[in-house]
Amino acid sequence: MKLFVQIPCLNEEDTLPLVLESIPGTIPGVDEIRVLVIDDGSSDRTAEVARSYGAEVLRHPRTMGLARSFRDGVDHALAHGADIVVNTDGDNQYPQERIADLVWPVIASQADVVIGDRQTSTIAHFSPFKKAMQRFGSRVVSFAAGTDLPDAASGFRAYSRAALLRLNVVTQFSYCMETIIQAGNKRLAITSLQIVTNAKTRESRLFKNQWQHMYLSGRAISRSYLMYRPNVILGWIGVPMLVAGLVPFARFLVYWSMGDGGGHVQSLIFGTAMLVGALLTFALLVIVDLQRTNRILLEETLERIKALQYGNARRGDPDEELAEELAAGETALAS
Ligand SMILES: Nc1nc2c(ncn2[C@@H]2O[C@H](COP(=O)(O)OP(=O)(O)O)[C@@H](O)[C@H]2O)c(=O)[nH]1
Ligand SMILES: [Mg+2]
Numbered sequence: 316m317k318l319f320v321q322i323p324c325l326n327e328e329d330t331l332p333l334v335l336e337s338i339p340g341t342i343p344g345v346d347e348i349r350v351l352v353i354d355d356g357s358s359d360r361t362a363e364v365a366r367s368y369g370a371e372v373l374r375h376p377r378t379m380g381l382a383r384s385f386r387d388g389v390d391h392a393l394a395h396g397a398d399i400v401v402n403t404d405g406d407n408q409y410p411q412e413r414i415a416d417l418v419w420p421v422i423a424s425q426a427d428v429v430i431g432d433r434q435t436s437t438i439a440h441f442s443p444f445k446k447a448m449q450r451f452g453s454r455v456v457s458f459a460a461g462t463d464l465p466d467a468a469s470g471f472r473a474y475s476r477a478a479l480l481r482l483n484v485v486t487q488f489s490y491c492m493e494t495i496i497q498a499g500n501k502r503l504a505i506t507s508l509q510i511v512t513n514a515k516t517r518e519s520r521l522f523k524n525q526w527q528h529m530y531l532s533g534r535a536i537s538r539s540y541l542m543y544r545p546n547v548i549l550g551w552i553g554v555p556m557l558v559a560g561l562v563p564f565a566r567f568l569v570y571w572s573m574g575d576g577g578g579h580v581q582s583l584i585f586g587t588a589m590l591v592g593a594l595l596t597f598a599l600l601v602i603v604d605l606q607r608t609n610r611i612l613l614e615e616t617l618e619r620i621k622a623l624q625y626g627n628a629r630r631g632d633p634d635e636e637l638a639e640e641l642a643a644g645e646t647a648l649a650s
Contacts, residue, residue: 316344316422319392320401320414321351322370323384327405328359330516334403335368337411344422345399351391352405353384361405381521382490389479393625401473406516409471413510417473420506427478427503428494430464431471431510440515445525452532456492459540460499465507467495468532478503480621483614485542489535496539542610545603553596560589 320338324331331352338350352365356378365372373391375384385402392400399421403409409431420426435441435449449468456467468491474482482497484490498505522528541548564586570579 316398317347317349317396318342318345318399318401318414318418319349319351319388319395319397320403320411321353321385321388321392322365322403322405323353323355323381323388324357324361324365324405325355325378325520326357326359326361328357328361328364330407331361331364331405332368333407333516334405334411335365335370337407339412339414342415342418345418349392349395349397351388353388355379355381355384380487382484382487382493385490386484389474393476393479393621396626397479398476399473400476400479402470404470407513408516409469410510410513413508414473417471417508417510420508421473421475425504426506427475428498428505429473430466430495430505430507431469432464432466432507433469433471433512434509435466438512448525448529452492452529452536455536456495459536459544460496460505462495462499462505464495464505467492471510480618480625481614483617486535486538488531492532492535493539496536496543500543545607546600549596549600549603553593553600556589556593556596560586560591560593562586564590 322331322334327334335350338348340348342348350368350370352361352370352372354362354365354372354374356375362372362374371391373387375387388402389400399418401414401417403411403414413431417429417431420429436446438446441449449466453465453467457464470491474494478498481501481503482494484493486493495505519528522531563582567576567579567582567586570576570582
């Protein structure tokens, strides 16, 4: 098993040493641990600090954002044969000593994604409002993903190779929520591990304030949800419209059949408007369903392309064993 620990960083020269020092040197079930720092156009000495600790560095000449950095890190790790990728932050918020526990469910084939649950209700420097919002946000993400996860915004996570081949980060901003919703909808196994975060080293750089966090997270969540369950949203719009249209329409018909149609034209107009709305919604539903089929085909294609591009470097992979046997056979034949 080859493990990559990746740390996306923007100007983290002060706290990065703490992070790098606390990454364990050996982990049960893991043969090789590699540390990758994605330096997203830092203007400080982040890259030098990372290299001085023996970490690999992937540098963007210009800041490209956290989601892109995550993706590039994953690309690098997969291309170098990672079986598991752990993500942690450069501000030493997360307890790197717990990486062994974080990766264990993946090693034991019990999970594809493991999320470090910060137990946000117990964090002292979180205000009651922030705690409530964290809980609410996690509930919404859990609902959208069809799983039950206590801490959806945590950046301390382990992903299996199979999960990374299947997940595609498309939003610019937060891959955190997006990967969970995708993983849930792609029926990957997601579990949580309770962790205790380290003392706060600085304010969040991702968000100016709680409102911005809520706005951006809400946008990322609704986008991901819309991508996977558009039928639910359209159904909730279309079905009430259909009912609201049929009732006055039927009412008009009854009066009309009794020869009193003229006095009830309002019912007819309202009913017709609602029915047209419902019809449009159902027409959209058909288009959306076709789109969904296309997305599934595209995603399956991408997964296969990634598998080809990165090679099946997984240990214990049947293809690899077969390749080894074939190679051994060829050598034997040649001699
Ligand atoms: N690549 C990249 N990383 C960033 C950016 N902003 C913050 N980070 C990194 O993302 C991680 C989390 O950032 P942080 O400010 O601690 O946000 P928090 O999750 O709200 O605590 C840290 O490792 C930061 O260095 C950015 O614009 N690009
Ligand atoms: Mg932080």
